[in-house]
Amino acid sequence: MLTDKLLTLAFGLVFLLMIACSDGPEANQAKTTTPPAVKEMSRSAAFLDYAASTTMLQAELARLASERAQSEEVKALGTEMLDFYGRAMKQLQQVARAEGLHTSLPDSLGSADRATVEEFGKLTGAAFDEHYKAYVYESQQSQLDHYGEMLLRAEEEEIRSWVNEMQLQLRARLQLAAQYDSAR
Numbered sequence: 001m002l003t004d005k006l007l008t009l010a011f012g013l014v015f016l017l018m019i020a021c022s023d024g025p026e027a028n029q030a031k032t033t034t035p036p037a038v039k040e041m042s043r044s045a046a047f048l049d050y051a052a053s054t055t056m057l058q059a060e061l062a063r064l065a066s067e068r069a070q071s072e073e074v075k076a077l078g079t080e081m082l083d084f085y086g087r088a089m090k091q092l093q094q095v096a097r098a099e100g101l102h103t104s105l106p107d108s109l110g111s112a113d114r115a116t117v118e119e120f121g122k123l124t125g126a127a128f129d130e131h132y133k134a135y136v137y138e139s140q141q142s143q144l145d146h147y148g149e150m151l152l153r154a155e156e157e158e159i160r161s162w163v164n165e166m167q168l169q170l171r172a173r174l175q176l177a178a179q180y181d182s183a184r
Helices: 002-021 025-030 036-068 072-098 111-121 125-153 157-183
Strands: none
Touching (some): 036 072, 072 157
C-alpha cells in the first residue's frame, strides 16, 4: 500500500513537471507568427532606413568636401555628390511616402555617422582629400552590394525602381572615378 502511494505520488510529480515544462494553450496563443506581408514591410522599412542613413551621411560628407577640400577636383566632387545625394534623398522620401513607410526614415544622423563626420572634420588638406575620395569609393561599393541584395528581395515597385536608378548612378560614378585614377 505504501508502494502504491509512493508510485502515485511519483507519477503525479512527473505529470506536474511535464505540464510545467510544456507550453500550454496560453503560450501557444501568445506565439503568433508574423504574416509575410509584415515581414516584407519590416525588411523594406529596414532597407529604407539604411538607404536614408547612408544618403544623409554621404550628403553631409559631400558638404564638408565642397567647403574644406584642398584640391579643386575634390571640391567639385563634393559639390557633385552633395547634389546627387540631395536628389536621391528627395526621391527616397517620395518612395517611402508612396509605400506608407515614410515614418521609418531617420531625420538625422545616427551616432556612428556623426562620429564619422567629426572624424572628417578633424582632417585638413591633402589628408582630407585622400580620405574623402577613398571613403566615397568604398561606401559606394558597399551601397551597391546592399542595393543588389534588396533588389533580389523587394516586391514593391517603387522601391525596386529607386534601387535600380541608384545602382545605375553609383556604377557610373564608380566607373568615372576608376577612369580618372587610371589616367593619373
